[in-house]
Amino acid sequence: MRRAFIAAATLILPLALSGGPAAATSQDTPPSVTAQATSAQAAQAAGHPGTLVAQGPDDICGYTNRRPNLQRGSEGRAVRQAQCYLNQAIGTNLAQDGDFGRATRNATRFFQECADITVDGRIGAQTWSFLSFWANQEDAPFDC
Template sequence: MMRMRRVFTAAAALALPIALAGAPSVAASTGTSANAVPGVQVVHQPKNPAHLVSLGPDDVCDYTKSRPTLHRGSSGPAVQQAQCYLNQAIGAGLDEDGDFGQLTKSATKDFQQCAGIVVDGLVAAQTWSFLSFWANAPDAPFC
C-alpha cells in the first residue's frame, strides 16, 4: 500500500509541472467586456485609422511618374523629372526645360560617377533608381 502511494505521489509531482508548462501565460486583463476571460488580454483595433500612413517620402520633383530610358535628344516631362532630380541630388544647376541636351548628359555622367554606377550618360533603370533616392534624401545635394 505504501509503495502504491509513492507511485501516485511521484506521478502527480510530474504531471503538475508538465500541465503547467503547456498552459498559456497569464496576462493582465485590459478589457471590461461581459465576455472577458480572466487572464486574457483584450486588444481593440480601430475600424478606421485616424490618418493614412504614407508609403514613402513625398517626391521633391513632381513632373511625372514615368521613368523611360532617356538619352541626348529626349524631351518631355520625364526629362524635366531627371533634370530636377539632378539639381536636387548633385546641385547640377540645370534648367528644368525638358530637353536632354549636352548639359543634362554631362550632369548625368557626373551623377553616375559620384554614385559609383555605370557611367554612360543615359538615364535608365539604375540611374532613375539612384537619382530618385538621392534627390529625396534629406542630406542632398551630394558630391
C-alpha cells in the same frame, strides 16, 4: 482522417527536426543580399546614401512618375523630372526645360561617376533608382 494525419506529420516533422523555419543561419543568406549590405555600408561611409528605394509619395520633384529610358535628344516631362533630380541630388544648376541636351548628358555622367554606377550619360533603370533616392534625401545635395 488517417491520410490527413500522415500528411500533416510529413510536413511538420521536418520543420520540427530542423529547428523550424526561423532557424536560418548566416550561411543561408544569399550572396546578393550580403553584397548589397556591404555596398550600402561602403556608400554610407563615403557620405553617399546607401539604400535604393522606389519613388515615394513625398517626391521632391513632381513632373511625372514615369521612368522611361532617356538619352540625348529625349524631351518631355520625364526629362524635367530627371533634371530636377540631378539638381537636387548633386546640386547641378540645370534648366528644367525638358530637353535632354549636352548639359543634361554631362550632369548625368557626373552623377553616375559620383554614385559609382555605370557611366553612359543615359538615364535607365539603375540611374533612375539612384537619382530618385539621392534627390529625396534630407541632406541632399551630395558632394562628389
